[in-house]
Amino acid sequence: MANLITLEEYKAFKKISNPSEDERLDYLIASVSQLVKTYCGNSIIDYYSTNKEETFSISWETNFIQLTESPLIRISSIEEMVTPGKYTDLNDDEYFIDYNLDAIFRVHADSGAYKDWKRGAGSVRVSYTAGYESCPEDLKLAVVDLITYYHKEEHKERRTLAGATVQNPASTSVRDSVAFPDHIKRILDLYKNF
Secondary structure, eight states, X not given: OOOSSOHHHHHHHHTOOOGGGHHHHHHXXXXXXXXXXXXXXXXXXXXXXXXXXXXXXXXXXXXXXXXXXXXXXXXXXXXXXXXXXXEEEOOGGGEEEETTXXXXXXXXXXXXXBXXXXXXXXXXXXXXXXXXXXXXXXXXXXXXXXXXXXXXXXXXXXXXXXXXXXXXOOSSSSTTOOOOOHHHHXXXXXXXXX
16 A cells, blocks of 8 residues: 655655655555554545445444445445345435545435344445545655654664664653653654544
């Protein structure tokens, strides 16, 4: 999947012109991009113009399903299972899309009242687009800071350089936490799907 920033963007932001670290930075950019996507539970840019197909197994009575990716742009299709492995498309009046919640509610076509989704393994399949055309600028700043954090090995509390010991302060205000630095976590949490 796509990286959240490019090598050129990172180097321009950090005012780096020397290509000697390009290979390591490429690796860090790919790794940090995946780390951010995993932490946020959202691929951010991967499904902006490409459909994501998501299948839901419904185990209890419920009238809504929560999509993984956000923000929701467009629903291509919603299908309910008729028999195992066979699906039928729902009409537009059989569901309601809540773009604020990135959720789809099942409704009665005639009244619009809530109706439960069909229960079962893989009982609902949705194809949709969601996300951003490019990485939002505030998130890009957090990605740059996180790449620098790993590039300069600031995640290590103590390290030895040329016989001298460098003691990095804890990166987070939460005691005994191995979390992201606070200033980075604040931005990542804005994009996290809870």
